[in-house]
Amino acid sequence: MKIGVVLRDLHHDEVELARALLRMADKHRADHEFFHLGHDLAAWSMRHVREIAAMAVRFGEQLDPEPADSAPVVDSARRWLSERGGRSAEVELVMVRDLRELYLRASSVLTDWEMIGQAAQAIVDDELLELAQRCQAETKRQATWANSKIKESSTQALVV
């Protein structure tokens, strides 16, 4: 049974996705949509992390349900820099690249959830399947958001 191992990877990837969302939301604070939605969507991943940790016990894995965020001092410094840097069209291009990274991270988490969902069906584990389907749908929405914002921003950031 390798489900525990995949859950551990998934736990790691969800934590990293949440951290990336928070880090980039603060970095692009001057873009209010990125700032607010980045924080909203990070909360989804943190909720997934708690649920993965609770589920993983059954598969022999002890995972941290509340891993720490990055240091608050770094966050506030990043916000300060963002507000100063918000007056340049160059930051838009940086933002598109960051969104691309978020899209890739979310897509990889999405694939992890697909694997878990398939395995849950194979061993007929309803609880695991329910978790995988519910979280997979939310991860897809995270990826779709990043993708839609890439599409929108590219029409401006790449042509100025």
Added chain:
Amino acid sequence: MELVVRRMRELLDEQGPSAVGFYTTGQLSLEEYYTLAIVAHGGIRTNHVDGNTRLCTATAAEALKESFGCDGQPGSYTDVDHADVNALFGHNVAETQTVLWMRMLDRLAGDDPPAVLCVDPRQTPVARAATVHLAPRPGTNVALMNGILHEVVASGHVDEDWVQAHTVGYEDLEKLVARYSPEVVSAICDVPADDIRAAARLVGEAEALVSTVLQGFYQSHQATAAAVQVNNLHLLRGMIGRPGCGILQMNGQPTAQNTRECGADGDMAGFRNWNNPSHVAELARHWNVEPKQIPHATPPTHAMQMMRYVEDGSIRLLWVSGTNPAVSMPELARMRSILAQDRLFLVVQDIFPTETTQLADVVLPAAAWGEKTGTFTNADRTVHLSEKAVDPPGEARPDLEIFVDFARRMRLQDKDGEPLVKWSSPEEAFDAWRECSRGRLCDYSALSYEKLRGDSGIQWPCTDESPEGTERLYAGGVFCASPDDCESYGRDLETGAPLEEQEYRALNPEGRAVIKAADYRPAHELPDVDHPLQLITGRTVYHFHTRTRTARAPELQSAAPEVWVEVSAHDASTYGLDEGDLAEVRTPRGEVQARVRVSGIRPGVVFLPFHYGYWDTPEGWRPGDHGRAANELTLTDWDPASKQPIFKTAACAVRKVAAAEGIPSPAPTTAASGPVSESAIPTGRGGIR
């Protein structure tokens, strides 16, 4: 105009259409919006076109698109004459639409008065007339609506046959609202559970329900999700498309409907779908341009995003018509710093000097409504012709003439090298629009100036099949939501990401109404120790927008001459405030000083009218020692789906600056700003006596 044309040409050569944005209003005529849409989308070819309707009616449009696939008001004002229950959601109609309120009052004073449900944190005239009044905590509308829907479902008031035949998505809603019992909702909204049950009984047992929605929902947290739940209430009850069963997703401005249908506000002309290539091709045929020349790679840029592009320097020419963003946009310190940039070429077209004209590089004086001819379509799709009464003063010109002049001087051309804008008079513009609207839901094809000069207005769609217009949309539960017809494939209500065509085809292949469920999420800015109260902003009946016109009408100005702040008796006692005291309202973004009115507002909530800016102060366009404009305090945040800014969930603090010492509060003593205790102050009129 030469200056504008020269700068426009320079920027188009240097950077292209992405350097140019148009920000218009909800107060021009249909002909002017349609001309602006073709100039901007078809001539300049920029995607950056929006109206101040973004602050006002964007959520109405988005909620209709989400539920019915297309914008367009389902109901009619005449539904008020037939309904046995009127439900008003965040809609202080007595101060925002006084004529509609008179219609409601007629029913209330008649033989068979309807019951009234009012959802509003203030003691409005509607609240006083209400059978059930719910005053929820700001930012919790979705929870409240889910609680009402929970009860409607649990009490068996769903018209299951109708829902089965005409909608998709009911199962998801049923599952979701099961979690929102009145007790759960009561804790979120701080509204008694029994009141939620009473409200649900009213709307659940209604035989003919008319619902109206306005800024209490549209300018609040989770705006679209909340407004969509009102649509869902009607869909669950099968109450749409017949007399007395009207949904009225309202507008705050006289011609906001035209901004939306003509495509001057972040939509495409004729409710066409930017994401549907055949719709874009059809529009291109009407304009005789290549489809690829009409920007449609993304949704048209919304106003808040345009301001962001101005901020980062990528929009370098912004053309504002008929609106005053230096006072009406949120977080004014930021807004002023954006609009005052040297690198921005700001063109402002208006009828009076405003705070924004003072920041402009070029001011284009425009004619007012009585000085020009054009059509106006109101919130229930009634089209009126308004004819010129007097000549405009001085160099002022109708907005239509200004846009046509610009197009000529720019030599904007169609694909055959002919002028792109083929009209110059309002009637010619209207006739072009008739053709553009033909076959769409907002079909004007059988309307003409001649017909509109008859006895009264006519409701679109007006076609050869329905030459007298159409009182209600969606009779018989037939919608305009098929994947090939719809204006929008919808958006994720929480992230705002647009759905793609194949997702929509899978969800709604037959073009039924879409029931979209939404979970409650707490607002982004919640009260804390330093900012323990919640600020909401809004209107008084005596003023419109930023007082550009109403402050110049002496009677209106004297009725509400100066900003005030409303607090509840409970908070007045907590913070040591009395009627007439000078108080400071503070948020992380700024401060405003205003005299106190102790009103019937919900405890924990503070109200500021949003009308007062600086054009009639010595500073002209910015605050002196203290803020006066409510938007000094509001936050930059918007609904993900409708992109409407949130004006009604900022955390704030209030403290006393000076005692009243006999100086009265300038708040009108009528309507929602009336004093909580009538004995304290003589009531019955506005303003300082």
